[in-house]
Amino acid sequence: xxxxxxxxxxxxxxxxxxxxxxxxxxxxxxxxxxxxxxxxxxxxxxxxxxxxxxxxxxxxxxxxxxxxxxxxxxxxxxxxxxxxxxxxxxxxxxxxxxxxxxxxxxxxxxxxxxxxxxxxxxxxxxxxxxxxxxxxxxxxxxxxxxxxxxxxxxxxxxxxxxxxxxxxxxxxxxxxxxxxxxxxxxxxxxxxxxxxxxxxxxxxxxxxxxxxxxxxxxxxxxxxxxxxxxxxxxxxxxxxxxxxxxxxxxxxxxxxxxxxxxxxxxxxxxxxxxxxxxxxxxxxxxxxxxxxxxxxxxxxxxxxxxxxxxxxxxxxxxxxxxxxxxxxxxxxxxxxxxxxxxxxxxxxxxxxxxxxxxxxxxxxxxxxxxxxxxxxxxxxxxxxxxxxxxxxxxxxxxxxxxxxxxxxxxxxxxxxxxxxxxxxxxxxxxxxxxxxxxxxxxxxxxxxxxxxxxxxxxxxxxxxxxxxxxxxxxxxxxxxxxxxxxxxxxxxxxxxxxxxxxxxxxxxxxxxxxxxxxxxxxxxxxxxxxxxxxxxxxxxxxxxxxxxxxxxxxxxxxxxxxxxxxxxxxxxxxxxxxxxxxxxxxxxxxxxxxxxxxxxxxxxxxxxxxxxxxxxxxxxxxxxxxxxxxxxxxxxxxxxxxxxxxxxxxxxxxxxxxxxxxxxxxxxxxxxxxxxxxxxxxxxxxxxxxxxxxxxxxxxxxxxxxxxxxxxxxxxxxxxxxxxxxxxxxxxxxxxxxxxxxxxxxxxxxxxxxxxxxxxxxxxxxxxxxxxxxxxxxxxxxxxxxxxxxxxxxxxxxxxxxxxxxxxxxxxxx
Numbered sequence: 001x002x003x004x005x006x007x008x009x010x011x012x013x014x015x016x017x018x019x020x021x022x023x024x025x026x027x028x029x030x031x032x033x034x035x036x037x038x039x040x041x042x043x044x045x046x047x048x049x050x051x052x053x054x055x056x057x058x059x060x061x062x063x064x065x066x067x068x069x070x071x072x073x074x075x076x077x078x079x080x081x082x083x084x085x086x087x088x089x090x091x092x093x094x095x096x097x098x099x100x101x102x103x104x105x106x107x108x109x110x111x112x113x114x115x116x117x118x119x120x121x122x123x124x125x126x127x128x129x130x131x132x133x134x135x136x137x138x139x140x141x142x143x144x145x146x147x148x149x150x151x152x153x154x155x156x157x158x159x160x161x162x163x164x165x166x167x168x169x170x171x172x173x174x175x176x177x178x179x180x181x182x183x184x185x186x187x188x189x190x191x192x193x194x195x196x197x198x199x200x201x202x203x204x205x206x207x208x209x210x211x212x213x214x215x216x217x218x219x220x221x222x223x224x225x226x227x228x229x230x231x232x233x234x235x236x237x238x239x240x241x242x243x244x245x246x247x248x249x250x251x252x253x254x255x256x257x258x259x260x261x262x263x264x265x266x267x268x269x270x271x272x273x274x275x276x277x278x279x280x281x282x283x284x285x286x287x288x289x290x291x292x293x294x295x296x297x298x299x300x301x302x303x304x305x306x307x308x309x310x311x312x313x314x315x316x317x318x319x320x321x322x323x324x325x326x327x328x329x330x331x332x333x334x335x336x337x338x339x340x341x342x343x344x345x346x347x348x349x350x351x352x353x354x355x356x357x358x359x360x361x362x363x364x365x366x367x368x369x370x371x372x373x374x375x376x377x378x379x380x381x382x383x384x385x386x387x388x389x390x391x392x393x394x395x396x397x398x399x400x401x402x403x404x405x406x407x408x409x410x411x412x413x414x415x416x417x418x419x420x421x422x423x424x425x426x427x428x429x430x431x432x433x434x435x436x437x438x439x440x441x442x443x444x445x446x447x448x449x450x451x452x453x454x455x456x457x458x459x460x461x462x463x464x465x466x467x468x469x470x471x472x473x474x475x476x477x478x479x480x481x482x483x484x485x486x487x488x489x490x491x492x493x494x495x496x497x498x499x500x501x502x503x504x505x506x507x508x509x510x511x512x513x514x515x516x517x518x519x520x521x522x523x524x525x526x527x528x529x530x531x532x533x534x535x536x537x538x539x540x541x542x543x544x545x546x547x548x549x550x551x552x553x554x555x556x557x558x559x560x561x562x563x564x565x566x567x568x569x570x571x572x573x574x575x576x577x578x579x580x581x582x583x584x585x586x587x588x589x590x591x592x593x594x595x596x597x598x599x600x601x602x603x604x605x606x607x608x609x610x611x612x613x614x615x616x617x618x619x620x621x622x623x624x625x626x627x628x629x630x631x632x633x634x635x636x637x638x639x640x641x642x643x644x645x646x647x648x649x650x651x652x653x654x655x656x657x658x659x660x661x662x663x664x665x666x667x668x669x670x671x672x673x674x675x676x677x678x679x680x681x682x683x684x685x686x687x688x689x690x691x692x693x694x695x696x697x698x699x700x701x702x703x704x705x706x707x708x709x710x711x712x713x714x715x716x717x718x719x720x721x722x723x724x725x726x727x728x729x730x731x732x733x734x735x736x737x738x739x740x741x742x743x744x745x746x747x748x749x750x751x752x753x754x755x756x757x758x759x760x761x762x763x764x765x766x767x768x769x770x771x772x773x774x775x776x777x778x779x780x781x782x783x784x785x786x787x788x789x790x791x792x793x794x795x796x797x798x799x800x801x802x803x804x805x806x807x808x809x810x811x812x813x814x
Contacts, residue, residue: 034053034324035053035321037050038306041088041310041311045312047309055071056070057083059110077114082099087134094109097134100132103121105155117159128146131147137182137210145179147177150176152207167218176193176194177192177193178235179307181239181240186209188208189265191204202231206222222263233257236252236253250310252305258302258322260305262332277329278300278337305319315332329341357372359555362412362606362611366386368607371615373404373405379403381407381410391434392435402429406422407421414461419431426442428440428452454504458510471499471500471501493535494532495532498519500518501516501517503515503603504516512528514526514582522540550572555601555603557606560608564579564585565578566604566612569601570600574601575588601614601615601617609654611626612625612626629683631651631682632691634652638694641695647669658683660681678693
């Protein structure tokens with residue numbers, strides 16, 4: 001399928017990893033899950049998801065966009081086997097994973113780098129029997145639910161055993177503890193799953209802080225066994241929300257009552273249950289097993305919720321394990337239960353989800369249309385952005401105007417209309433850009449269409465149709481007055497003979513037609529009138545696995561930036577890139593579900609910048625491939641003098657899905673006087689691109705009669721001695737009654753600046769600004785100085801009313 005539009009410049013194309021992967025939520029860039037069991041949130045808002053059956057950790061940004069992943073099945077360092085919980089230390093930000101079937105705790109940095117581990121199978125202090133929940137107190141001590149040893153152990157950050165909570169009998173005895181959380185007052189909340197005779201606990205057991213003189217003292221419990229409101233059958237996860245005078249806890253119930261319940265931690269409260277959602281959501285009489293309006297796969301419902309966390313905006317993130325997804329809810333403390341916001345990570349029929357996507361068509365505005373087909377009763381097309389946000393959903397299953405039965409191939413025409421090969425209805429339909437039905441084609445040159453598999457439209461409006469059942473290429477001019485056809489059933493290599501037409505594409509100059517013969521497992525190149533020109537490989541009914549060979553190829557498109565031909569090689573779980581003369585160039589993908597891997601990739605489409613969209617059908621997702629974003633600053637013009645201390649920065653970026661540190665058209669500043677450099681950096685899943693522009697900032701005009709800032713407005717605090725072989729922080733404080741911009745200039749000897757930094761004091765009022773000097777140059781640093789004895793720091797403070805400067809000196813240690 002060839003996208004007809006003006007080709008624009010593009011960075012070099014890479015075939016390494018998927019750039020974007022989405023298929024479960026409106027935010028896009030999302031991954032899928034294989035029974036997610038835990039999640040935790042870092043200080044910067046990023047979220048780490050523990051994907052249990054996949055034995056991996058996935059890092060998402062605060063919006064749910066995929067960042068990275070690590071882990072695989074096994075027992076080596078960094079590998080996981082049946083992981084059950086994940087948590088981040090509040091002290092050093094390191095990621096701790098409860099590696100259940102390996103009976104150990106593993107520690108990673110936030111990029112997945114393995115740091116250390118401790119624990120082994122057993123019942124001795126420091127050993128584990130299927131460790132479960134992990135939590136930290138404010139000092140960074142690590143608490144672990146040692147499930148099959150029926151206890152909680154706690155350690156320092158290096159894994160040294162410190163103590164345990166394990167009442168041998170009585171009400172404080174634990175039975176297969178799961179989740180664990182530490183309250184703002186140090187209290188310990190343990191999900192006591194239960195099943196020890198004579199009772200099944202199904203509760204949250206509450207223990208005193210370990211700083212208490214009797215740290216193992218059992219205080220009481222929240223909830224009881226059952227599926228009525230406030231009760232549990234198989235509770236799993238718990239999280240604490242700080243409150244006054246009492247904290248609140250949220251508890252997940254995995255089976256029977258599939259729900260989240262919120263409680264006060266006031267153990268004297270007659271009714272500790274505050275709210276809940278999921279299950280029957282109506283505070284019914286209970287007694288419902290795997291049923292009720294809150295149970296299921298629809299948005300907002302659950303099938304086995306395993307863990308919950310709260311973000312900075314009081315949104316609840318829930319791992320909905322049985323539905324293989326994560327759901328996000330707002331107003332987590334609402335009396336009637338939280339409000340569903342969105343979900344992501346699985347196949348489905350909700351907006352932003354996919355059920356067996358079969359074809360895709362990229363549009364000039366960097367959006368794309370994705371067609372789904374899952375049997376005669378389910379078909380639709382979703383119009384999505386490069387981030388996966390859904391713009392329109394249309395073309396449901398059926399045979400009426402605007403309805404679809406298996407959209408095998410699609411193409412965006414020169415006017416922005418979407419043309420769809422409606423194979424099951426033996427026609428081609430035309431929609432406007434928002435999915436409104438416009439017209440249809442049912443016959444060409446006197447012959448009815450038979451299971452058309454693809455369609456492409458040239459810039460002059462001429463339509464080319466891969467008419468599968470008739471083994472022909474059918475053509476029709478924009479006004480329908482001239483209709484033609486060429487091709488026939490056959491296996492002759494050097495002729496317009498086909499076994500099974502799968503796809504069709506046009507060269508960028510529209511002088512050549514590429515036809516994908518799916519049953520012949522090769523590509524042929526023709527003139528627009530059907531004259532044979534080239535082929536990728538000989539006809540082969542069984543196909544092959546080598547370079548340039550195909551096995552059940554499905555989709556074809558041409559890269560408008562290079563003229564290369566791209567083909568999805570369905571049974572080989574890859575797509576291949578061929579030259580315009582159909583010579584093999586490269587291949588991407590292998591069998592699997594990770595980024596850049598496929599299970600039966602089907603259609604393929606290339607957008608104007610050379611980004612490749614591929615429906616990964618069995619994985620129920622779409623992957624998007626490309627290079628790092630290119631950034632061009634369009635405003636302000638380099639070298640221009642600003643009229644004030646701020647600048648409005650506008651730019652273009654080659655990847656619309658990239659995250660940029662400055663919003664397009666945003667105002668930056670205030671800036672210090674003099675020459676300034678403004679840099680815009682945009683990042684996607686493949687890396688970062690940036691652009692810089694130099695501007696001149698005018699010195700502020702101090703009104704006549706205005707006095708300088710009060711004495712002490714700039715106060716330098718430098719170390720007495722400074723070793724240039726190490727990084728040192730030079731601090732100075734600033735007082736500005738109305739906010740100010742700070743320009744710091746590090747001078748060696750009083751001559752020639754060697755380091756410039758600009759800081760904006762977020763005034764008004766006293767501020768402290770820190771400049772970090774890193775002299776990795778070593779011996780060269782000495783050569784910069786005039787007297788080898790002193791370093792000078794010059795500071796200029798610019799407010800809206802005045803300017804003040806200050807210079808300080810630090811001696812250089814030998």
